[in-house]
Amino acid sequence: MMTQMRYLFLALAVLISLHYILSFTNESYNNATSFSNLKDQFVGNTPPDHPAADSSYPSSGTLSLDKSHTKNNSTAGRKANAAFVMLARNGDLPGIVTSMKQMEDRFNKKFNYPYVFLNEEPFSEEFKSRVSGLTDSPVQFGLIPHDHWFQPDWIDETRASAARADMVQNSVIYGGSVPYRNMCRYNSGFFYRHELLKPFKYYWRVEPNIQYFCDLDYDPFLVMQDQNKVYGFTVSLFEYEATIPTLWNTVKQFINSNPELVSPENAMAFLSDDGGETYNRCHFWSNFEIGDLDLWRGEAYSKFFDYLDEQGGFYYERWGDAPVHSIGAALFAEKDQIHFFNDIGYRHEPFQHCPQGAAHAKGKCWCDEKQNFDYEWYSCLNKYEAMFKS
Numbered sequence: 310m311m312t313q314m315r316y317l318f319l320a321l322a323v324l325i326s327l328h329y330i331l332s333f334t335n336e337s338y339n340n341a342t343s344f345s346n347l348k349d350q351f352v353g354n355t356p357p358d359h360p361a362a363d364s365s366y367p368s369s370g371t372l373s374l375d376k377s378h379t380k381n382n383s384t385a386g387r388k389a390n391a392a393f394v395m396l397a398r399n400g401d402l403p404g405i406v407t408s409m410k411q412m413e414d415r416f417n418k419k420f421n422y423p424y425v426f427l428n429e430e431p432f433s434e435e436f437k438s439r440v441s442g443l444t445d446s447p448v449q450f451g452l453i454p455h456d457h458w459f460q461p462d463w464i465d466e467t468r469a470s471a472a473r474a475d476m477v478q479n480s481v482i483y484g485g486s487v488p489y490r491n492m493c494r495y496n497s498g499f500f501y502r503h504e505l506l507k508p509f510k511y512y513w514r515v516e517p518n519i520q521y522f523c524d525l526d527y528d529p530f531l532v533m534q535d536q537n538k539v540y541g542f543t544v545s546l547f548e549y550e551a552t553i554p555t556l557w558n559t560v561k562q563f564i565n566s567n568p569e570l571v572s573p574e575n576a577m578a579f580l581s582d583d584g585g586e587t588y589n590r591c592h593f594w595s596n597f598e599i600g601d602l603d604l605w606r607g608e609a610y611s612k613f614f615d616y617l618d619e620q621g622g623f624y625y626e627r628w629g630d631a632p633v634h635s636i637g638a639a640l641f642a643e644k645d646q647i648h649f650f651n652d653i654g655y656r657h658e659p660f661q662h663c664p665q666g667a668a669h670a671k672g673k674c675w676c677d678e679k680q681n682f683d684y685e686w687y688s689c690l691n692k693y694e695a696m697f698k699s
């Protein structure tokens with residue numbers, strides 16, 4: 310009996326010594342058997358394709374430096390049904406890679422959202438391979454259907470070209486360009502109908518040559534989803550009057566004919582200083598957008614876009630997708646559903662939003678806090694904020 314016990318102890322001692330020797334000499338053995346890893350297997354751990362950073366988020370543009378707040382893991386393991394959307398020409402490649410690399414470095418390396426590129430011409434092999442090389446996320450390249458892009462036949466070209474000549478005369482930016490008008494109309498009323506975007510609910514629009522100044526360690530798509538937001542912006546400003554002379558009258562006609570489509574909790578106060586009589590020309594700068602595609606796909610905005618399109622103002626004037634989206638969001642969503650992404654430092658020439666104070670520190674932003682458009686005379690942020698003060 311005593312001899313058997315002695316053998317048992319001896320065998321145990323050999324096993325324990327072996328375990329320690331392997332733990333020190335073999336990393337994968339150590340990883341597989343360490344107490345914390347074994348615990349994770351039982352208690353549950355973060356899936357490998359999920360953001361490694363803590364991904365809880367601040368609400369409504371406010372920010373807390375309290376680490377316990379950001380450690381509550383409320384968004385851990387979740388992703389929204391979302392994609393980046395980049396409309397681009399092959400010639401935009403240098404600016405596209407600049408934007409995309411920043412997006413990857415500041416945010417998407419951790420979150421792995423897919424990209425959708427759209428173009429009215431096929432993307433070149435060079436474009437596709439350079440762009441795909443920047444990310445581990447899925448990248449898709451879509452061709453825009455002809456009828457979604459080009460000037461429709463029913464537009465009176467004589468009238469349209471006279472309007473363009475007039476704008477060139479008056480030095481209106483992009484006033485002489487048909488492709489620019491195609492782009493504005495496409496962004497206003499078609500991009501969200503593209504086959505490649507059909508599976509998605511949320512999008513983040515990214516343009517060439519933009520800058521992202523700060524690290525983003527939470528998922529803005531989940532902010533949209535969890536807080537029932539439908540439109541997010543970083544910069545807002547006034548539109549050039551010369552590009553939209555009849556837009557507001559057209560909007561008013563639409564509202565008068567379809568009052569039931571306008572949200573009772575709308576953001577008209579952002580658009581108008583006199584209860585809707587005149588347009589103050591405020592709009593969200595649409596080169597940055599995080600939005601809910603269903604806002605555009607819904608009945609109200611679909612009817613609204615069709616009505617605007619029928620008036621021909623995308624070609625007889627130069628209606629931009631920024632005022633059209635902004636008016637649509639402000640009228641058909643509730644004002645609480647429009648979100649200011651205060652902690653996303655962003656620049657599209659010539660304006661930038663640079664987070665201030667604690668937000669600047671938290672995002673390790675590299676923009677100069679003094680260079681911030683928020684309360685410049687040409688910004689509309691104060692009108693947005695005024696809607697929530699009473």
Ligand SMILES: Nc1nc2c(ncn2[C@@H]2O[C@H](COP(=O)(O)OP(=O)(O)OP(=O)(O)O)[C@@H](O)[C@H]2O)c(=O)[nH]1
Binds near residue numbers: 396398427
């Ligand atoms: N495929 C395609 N994309 C275009 C065309 N024109 C513009 N875009 C894209 O549409 C978006 C807006 O165009 P931009 O030229 O940046 O317009 P903008 O921001 O008003 O003007 P900039 O100050 O020049 O940036 C960008 O993502 C462009 O790459 C076009 O003719 N074809």
Ligand SMILES: [Mg+2]
Binds near residue numbers: 516517596657
């Ligand atoms: Mg641009």
